[in-house]
Amino acid sequence: MTTGNREDYLINILRLTEGEGVAKTTELAAYMKVSPASVSEMIKVLANEGLVQYEKYKGVALTEEGLAYARQLRKKHHVLERFLTDYLNIDHATAHEEACRMEHAISDESAIKMCHMMGTHVDSDCQSCKKPCKAASEGTTNIMPLNRLAMSESGVISHIRSEDTDVVKKLISMGFVPGRRISIETILSDGGPRIVRMGDATMALDYNLASNIFVDTVME
DSSP: OOOHHHHHHHHHHHHTTTTSSSSSSHHHHHHTTOOOHHHHHHHHHHHTSSSSEETTTTTEOOOOOOHHHHHHHHHHHHHHHIIIIISSSSOOHHHHHHHHHTTTTSSSSHHHHHHHHHHHHOOOOGGGGGOOOOGGGTTTTEEEEGGGGOOTOOEEEEEEESHHHHHHHHHHHHOOOOEEEEEEEEEETTSOEEEEEEETTEEOOHHHHTTEEEEEEOOO
């Protein structure tokens, strides 16, 4: 059986249970539009791998390992789905179908980079990420919006965050992408534009626009 098929079962068990309780095999079969026999066969495989626990007449539940795996996979799905809808203007139904196929192939590292670029919100699935994005550490003192940095202070762009996808697109097109070192050259006024430097480039950035760029001030 393919990895994609196994992962489909894990993510759908998660969708039915949210990591709590069990999913009946008949319920899972109906949800996935497959036969009960197919479900029984896959559950045996997943149980042997330590990803699920099955109890006859009760149902199937994700183990701790299976839950982490499924949450990481679902996060990839959400990242891909948002990219397809918000950045490529693909309708939601099509984006969902394509994300279902792509989630099995994209690497953890690439998915995290997409999270950073789009400013994807931290949610319960982030706790299972093998390499948590900096957005998950936003509450720490070393990560702050660019507009809060003092004169001559510098750091590395951690992630971009905005409710407005056009703002994220604009910042990325200007070169504000995770991993780039940035510094404050001049503060024209409180609440006013910041003159920032990235590499050899210097530019003025509106105060509010700068609030969408999060900087890790201790990252080398």
